[in-house]
Amino acid sequence: EIYARLKSELLDDPAFDFTDDSRQWIDRMLDYNVPGGKLNRGLSVVDSYKLLKGKELSEEEFFLASTLGWCIEWLQAYFLVLDDIMDSSHTRRGQPCWFRLPKVGMIAVNDGILLRNHIPRVLKRHFKDKSYYVDLLDLFNEVEFQTASGQMLDLITTLEGETDLSKYKLPVYNRIVQYKTAYYSFYLPVACALLMSGEDLDNFIEVKNILVEMGTYFQVQDDYLDCFGDPEFIGKIGTDIEDFKCSWLVVQALARADENQMKVISENYGKADQSCVMKVKAVYKDLNLQGLFSEFERTSYEKLISSIEAQPSKAVQEVLKSFLAKIYKRQK
Amino acid sequence: EIYARLKSELLDDPAFDFTDDSRQWIDRMLDYNVPGGKLNRGLSVVDSYKLLKGKELSEEEFFLASTLGWCIEWLQAYFLVLDDIMDSSHTRRGQPCWFRLPKVGMIAVNDGILLRNHIPRVLKRHFKDKSYYVDLLDLFNEVEFQTASGQMLDLITTLEGETDLSKYKLPVYNRIVQYKTAYYSFYLPVACALLMSGEDLDNFIEVKNILVEMGTYFQVQDDYLDCFGDPEFIGKIGTDIEDFKCSWLVVQALARADENQMKVISENYGKADQSCVMKVKAVYKDLNLQGLFSEFERTSYEKLISSIEAQPSKAVQEVLKSFLAKIYKRQK
Numbered sequence: 104e105i106y107a108r109l110k111s112e113l114l115d116d117p118a119f120d121f122t123d124d125s126r127q128w129i130d131r132m133l134d135y136n137v138p139g140g141k142l143n144r145g146l147s148v149v150d151s152y153k154l155l156k157g158k159e160l161s162e163e164e165f166f167l168a169s170t171l172g173w174c175i176e177w178l179q180a181y182f183l184v185l186d187d188i189m190d191s192s193h194t195r196r197g198q199p200c201w202f203r204l205p206k207v208g209m210i211a212v213n214d215g216i217l218l219r220n221h222i223p224r225v226l227k228r229h230f231k232d233k234s235y236y237v238d239l240l241d242l243f244n245e246v247e248f249q250t251a252s253g254q255m256l257d258l259i260t261t262l263e264g265e266t267d268l269s270k271y272k273l274p275v276y277n278r279i280v281q282y283k284t285a286y287y288s289f290y291l292p293v294a295c296a297l298l299m300s301g302e303d304l305d306n307f308i309e310v311k312n313i314l315v316e317m318g319t320y321f322q323v324q325d326d327y328l329d330c331f332g333d334p335e336f337i338g339k340i341g342t343d344i345e346d347f348k349c350s351w352l353v354v355q356a357l358a359r360a361d362e363n364q365m366k367v368i369s370e371n372y373g374k375a376d377q378s379c380v381m382k383v384k385a386v387y388k389d390l391n392l393q394g395l396f397s398e399f400e401r402t403s404y405e406k407l408i409s410s411i412e413a414q415p416s417k418a419v420q421e422v423l424k425s426f427l428a429k430i431y432k433r434q435k
Numbered sequence: 436e437i438y439a440r441l442k443s444e445l446l447d448d449p450a451f452d453f454t455d456d457s458r459q460w461i462d463r464m465l466d467y468n469v470p471g472g473k474l475n476r477g478l479s480v481v482d483s484y485k486l487l488k489g490k491e492l493s494e495e496e497f498f499l500a501s502t503l504g505w506c507i508e509w510l511q512a513y514f515l516v517l518d519d520i521m522d523s524s525h526t527r528r529g530q531p532c533w534f535r536l537p538k539v540g541m542i543a544v545n546d547g548i549l550l551r552n553h554i555p556r557v558l559k560r561h562f563k564d565k566s567y568y569v570d571l572l573d574l575f576n577e578v579e580f581q582t583a584s585g586q587m588l589d590l591i592t593t594l595e596g597e598t599d600l601s602k603y604k605l606p607v608y609n610r611i612v613q614y615k616t617a618y619y620s621f622y623l624p625v626a627c628a629l630l631m632s633g634e635d636l637d638n639f640i641e642v643k644n645i646l647v648e649m650g651t652y653f654q655v656q657d658d659y660l661d662c663f664g665d666p667e668f669i670g671k672i673g674t675d676i677e678d679f680k681c682s683w684l685v686v687q688a689l690a691r692a693d694e695n696q697m698k699v700i701s702e703n704y705g706k707a708d709q710s711c712v713m714k715v716k717a718v719y720k721d722l723n724l725q726g727l728f729s730e731f732e733r734t735s736y737e738k739l740i741s742s743i744e745a746q747p748s749k750a751v752q753e754v755l756k757s758f759l760a761k762i763y764k765r766q767k
């Protein structure tokens with residue numbers, strides 16, 4: 104498996120003189136944090152590259168595209184390890200957050216940093232002689248910067264004071280989602296595939312915009328499903344209301360609520376008590392946020408399809424449509 | 436001033452759509468964490484580049500070398516912000532650690548990440564068209580990886596259990612210092628200057644080794660001065676003994692102590708009580724660690740000088756000697 108190969112290369116990196124203890128630490132840390140996600144982002148690189156190439160990949164091409172996919176998974180692991188610390192979270196992917204393990208604690212901060220540092224190590228080992236090597240470095244750097252900037256916006260908007268709903272407005276919401284999630288989850292995999300295909304990313308600004316739109320649409324779905332999805336299907340019980348999250352639902356509710364409903368939200372949002380949660384959900388239902396979401400889903404889809412069909416390249420259209428097909432009307 | 440220019444460019448980076456709040460946050464965060472050090476690392480780039488060039492720098496060259504110097508200061512700020520969190524430190528450079536400020540807290544983790552992300556933004560803006568651009572990215576990536584790896588080694592050696600002196604051995608000490616401090620503080624500035632001079636770093640492996648040796652020598656001095664230096668001169672009162680630090684002194688003491696002295700160390704090392712500290716210091720004196728240090732200083736210096744004089748380039752010799760002159764027999 105490719106993950107195992109990349110890991111063992113990292114554990115033998117000559118740039119650091121490992122002790123047995125430190126090799127073991129990294130080994131365990133990687134296994135705990137890197138695999139185990141849905142690998143959507145990673146697989147997208149391979150799928151997109153196949154569509155762009157228009158025929159089957161050679162073994163070498165498959166390996167390289169998968170390697171970039173794994174780099175995105177590494178990036179994701181880095182963000183999640185640190186995000187869980189900042190959010191004081193307890194669980195992630197059905198197990199305790201890495202920093203919650205007794206022997207880890209704040210060492211997790213440095214582990215996050217190491218995860219991040221593994222990416223250029225992998226890129227250097229496998230892509231150094233490629234003509235697009237420097238573009239790959241620039242791409243990962245830019246996307247990481249955007250994600251960290253989105254995270255900052257999220258932190259200073261939603262943590263400060265902790266109970267100030269006045270900042271939960273749609274433009275803020277959109278900006279957080281765009282930077283914190285969409286660039287690395289939606290744009291980055293396709294951009295990797297484009298670089299491997301020899302393309303210049305400057306010629307794909309509109310593709311970037313479309314993917315960022317899709318990322319936003321995906322996050323709105325995520326927020327919707329957190330409240331109205333089937334927990335059996337999603338595999339977890341949503342807690343956005345309890346957690347005082349800047350969710351699309353509360354943003355829309357605040358924009359539509361009358362004085363009375365506003366009072367209910369501000370008195371009950373962010374409380375763990377289930378009766379508080381139910382009062383907030385009742386307001387959501389009264390405001391017909393389910394209908395609003397269906398409408399949003401329909402118009403987003405139509406806008407996206409028409410932007411996609413305006414793309415000159417059929418292969419690029421296919422890449423974008425395959426992404427959209429994966430998420431349109433998803434139930435989980 | 437160059438710092439002000441770089442900061443304002445970052446605050447207007449088109450890759451992120453800043454809100455007023457987030458621009459203000461970064462502005463404050465940078466001013467709190469980036470300047471205010473001794474700027475040794477940053478200034479070394481300019482000094483080294485001057486010596487390599489052999490004549491005065493043009494305004495443009497001065498600006499570029501200073502910019503790389505500031506990138507190293509940014510890197511340092513990133514490491515320090517996160518290190519203080521991991522060490523639960525209270526003060527840094529005479530003020531509260533950034534994460535200790537009431538409005539900051541764990542947002543400091545992401546601020547550290549942002550500091551790190553600023554470096555490739557600066558490099559892209561000012562060096563993208565240089566022939567050595569990709570080497571600069573590789574260099575910063577490699578050195579960051581080594582520093583984070585050294586930090587890991589430090590954390591898993593000195594935090595685990597917190598009171599296990601059995602791991603404090605010279606090879607471990609040397610490895611931590613080499614990776615955690617020497618690469619970024621000593622090798623990186625010179626490597627930046629070499630790249631600006633059009634050199635290929637693969638031809639300067641021995642220069643790297645010399646600088647890493649110097650970095651180790653510097654850290655041993657630091658540990659020595661923490662205990663035996665003049666607080667008036669150093670500007671702070673050392674607390675390595677209280678903090679259970681893996682200092683060169685305790686490593687040497689443990690290697691030399693008889694059963695009795697060993698008992699004194701293990702019972703008193705890492706305790707805040709001043710009578711405990713004094714007992715440890717008494718053992719250091721009985722073991723004549725001051726004499727050992729003088730001897731270490733003398734032999735290090737001789738070894739370094741002869742390695743330096745074996746260098747084929749006179750300009751490179753001068754760079755290395757100027758570094759060495761700055762630190763040899765320093766009292767602070």
Ligand SMILES: [Mg+2]
Pocket residue numbers: 186187190192
């Ligand atoms: Mg979180």
Ligand SMILES: [Mg+2]
Pocket residue numbers: 186189190257
């Ligand atoms: Mg978060």
Ligand SMILES: [Mg+2]
Pocket residue numbers: 325326329
């Ligand atoms: Mg969610």
Ligand SMILES: [Mg+2]
Pocket residue numbers: 518519522524
């Ligand atoms: Mg520290």
Ligand SMILES: [Mg+2]
Pocket residue numbers: 518521522589
């Ligand atoms: Mg530390």
Ligand SMILES: [Mg+2]
Pocket residue numbers: 657658661
């Ligand atoms: Mg010290």
